Amino acid sequence: MSDSRHSVSVAGVIVDDQGRALLIQRRDNGHWEAPGGVLEQDEDIITGLRREVQEETGLDVTPIALTGVYKNMSRGIVALVFRCKAENGTLQETNESSAFRWVTAGEVIELADEAFAIRVVDALTNHASVPVRQHDGVRMLP
Numbered sequence: 001m002s003d004s005r006h007s008v009s010v011a012g013v014i015v016d017d018q019g020r021a022l023l024i025q026r027r028d029n030g031h032w033e034a035p036g037g038v039l040e041q042d043e044d045i046i047t048g049l050r051r052e053v054q055e056e057t058g059l060d061v062t063p064i065a066l067t068g069v070y071k072n073m074s075r076g077i078v079a080l081v082f083r084c085k086a087e088n089g090t091l092q093e094t095n096e097s098s099a100f101r102w103v104t105a106g107e108v109i110e111l112a113d114e115a116f117a118i119r120v121v122d123a124l125t126n127h128a129s130v131p132v133r134q135h136d137g138v139r140m141l142p
Helices: 045-057 105-111 114-124
Strands: 007-014 021-026 036-038 059-072 077-089 097-103 132-135
Touching (some): 007 021, 007 045, 036 077, 059 114, 097 105, 105 114, 114 132
Antiparallel strands (some): 007 036
16 A cells, blocks of 8 residues: 655745845755755644745745745655745855855756756746646656
8 A cells, every 4th residue: 555645845936136046055965956845744834934944044035926836756745836035034054054056047957956946947937827847856757
């Protein structure tokens, strides 16, 4: 019998006045990604988003729009990604992040795995509707 449970994660694509997105370099695997993580069981989506971004960047954010829904088919994780605006705080390394970089859509494609780069590209693009996509943890799936 297979396990039918999923986990839900959130990520915040923080966009600056120049239209660039903030990426963190994760301490655990060295990958460049938008800050975020798994929601706690009793936590609402926006509270979890703000908590995860603050824990990984030191910034307090306001979500502007849901910009994509993604499922990691190999791990059963559904990710909700939001375009965000930084309101307060100071960008700082944390237990979970070792470096930061402000990037354009073109630069994120060079830095991040396809499955994570597309989240940032989607957040920087004004889609008519929210994209719903699936991946295997690295590559996008049809």
